[in-house]
Amino acid sequence: AQSVTQPDIHITVSEGASLELRCNYSYGATPYLFWYVQSPGQGLQLLLKYFSGDTLVQGIKGFEAEFKRSQSSFNLRKPSVHWSDAAEYFCAVGGDTGFQKLVFGTGTRLLVSP
């Protein structure tokens, strides 16, 4: 069965600084990988996804993520953080059943300082 680890519970970044959120997965084959964002009191919104092909994927709101098979990682990046990016970010992996049964990480809460 697949699993996801997000090692950072909280991250604080200054506005305008770059951001990298870590995600490590466990799955024997090529996984389906997702990043979702959850703003306070809201549901989850898909930022980007990886199924195959180019290992650098672009998403909404200026986010990108890179799939690295050798490191079992799918880290999320943004070159310049805005205060509105403060939210909780979830990495998710789909495996045997594709994207029907997504397994989510525990999330990383991003705080943006002025």
Place this chain on the structure above:
Amino acid sequence: DAGVIQSPRHEVTEMGQEVTLRCKPISGHDYLFWYRQTMMRGLELLIYFNNNVPIDDSGMPEDRFSAKMPNASFSTLKIQPSEPRDSAVYFCASRNSQATEAFFGQGTRLTVV
């Protein structure tokens, strides 16, 4: 489109009472998912439906939980009797079988006292 609509947004109930959470998926979506989010366990898939039929309910914690989808535009998640450990945010999500992205509702925050 109004998106996935969940009701109520907040529910406070006493232990032992029956609780019913409601979800209206996006029109045309044929997959519906119920998730539970807690601090301890994060986001867990409870059950999902395809064309109103339950496909996988292995995530339902116990018999106190039940979910139904009587038609393509409505689903319920019922807890009877409720317990304090059921306190969580419950999300409903829906997806079109032609797409890979599931759209989430805003969730129902359940507090059982």
